[in-house]
Amino acid sequence: MTRTAWWRQFLVRGVLWRQLLRWGVLNIPVWIEPVTIAWWSLFFLLWGPGRRGVMRNLKAIKPGSLALVNLFRCYRVFWNFAWTITDNVRFKELRVIPDWEFTGWQHFEAMQASGGAILLTAHMGSYDLGAHLFSETSGHRVIMVRAPEVDPQTRAFECSHQANGVQIEFNVNSTDLAIDLLYAIRDGGIVAVQGDRVTHGISELPATLFGKSTRVPAGPFALAMAASAPIHPVFVVRRGRRRYRVVACPPIVIRRTRDRQEAFAEAVLEWTRDLESVVGSCWYQWFQFEPYSPELTT
């Protein structure tokens, strides 16, 4: 191992923290967990880029708010994130499931009844746990598309500690993946994608969120048009300790017209409206650690 590689595990996306989290879930008594999580959330406030990213986003979500207030809000985001990833690891290691509440059940049922569908979600609550819930309750094959971990050791660690039940695909080769996903939807599968963050090398569509220009991934919208499948906006919101709520919104149907851009723009508008409504009320669990808009970086 080189000197650089040795240091990498201590970086915020390094493997050490994932190992420590897993170790903590298996070792820290449950009744002392709130103290441990409160302390570690405070420790991770030292992560400058993440803290600044959240605070800049909060500035747009809550215009006119004071920086000091946003610092406390940022702590709340970190606190919720810590609980969420802990619940996720607890599920993987000990198969402990949290409590679930559902709103918009009729849309959820419609998704289950439809042949294939796209489940569009955001980096909120426990989207990983949510995907496992869908896979266990719907009977459909669920394919979760996500960005790969930046750190190779972290990526290897996550792959070796995956829970069964959900197929995970990484959006590294978008062309090959798109064809696979298209077939999966036509076979009645549900493709779960996060539509609030664009990673490098992924095609994107322009959007507006909280009055700021942003970009959303084009993949889910193009896939929906190609497969003639509806997009189901679904959010997994953390409601408290080991308690989540699945919020299913009305499906977005993309019209097949000659003017693809116009159809996409309409669908993106619907998506950002849902996203804005949920993020606006649950800003404390939008795990977007980078400014979502270029306007916020200046």
Place this chain on the structure above:
Amino acid sequence: MNIVRDCPAARSLPSRRHFALARLISLLRFRTKDSGAPMTFDRLALTIDRDQDAVEIYTVAAWFFVTAAWYVAVLLPLRIAFAVPVSIVITPIILELPTYITGAVLVPLWNVVAGTKIENNQKLNSVTLMTLMAVASSYFGAMASPARYVAWFFFAVLVVNATAWVLMASLQGQVREMERRCGP
């Protein structure tokens, strides 16, 4: 793991609590509460797991933390105005230390010696932490400082919890009947 569907009353099931005292309180609440309370959402799935209740876990964590922070503040060679904030910051680390020793040193050593593959040490660490706190409380309980009231309170809670455990042991039939009514 059992799951109860669309029965909000199941939130109060004693089986969702860790400590005997919390189980006893939830048993009494379950009997007095209206089980037909309306749901504010479409569907509900509740997990029957002994660590599921947030109020219980937050209360125990706060009590344990305040007790430990008080002891640490008394031990620090600082004026109380400085000792309190310092103890609030360092107590969580001190509380984690025993789990690092058992979970990262003693149990891995045991695994090497005995050829076992024990990874889940929550129960062991839980007993270790409570024992260490009982030892610390015995020490502070005998001191002529305000910390002795905190120590006495710690032992009072232990005694009440032990009494609740005895009561709960005799009420197991009722707990099972409640679970049956919720249909897990």
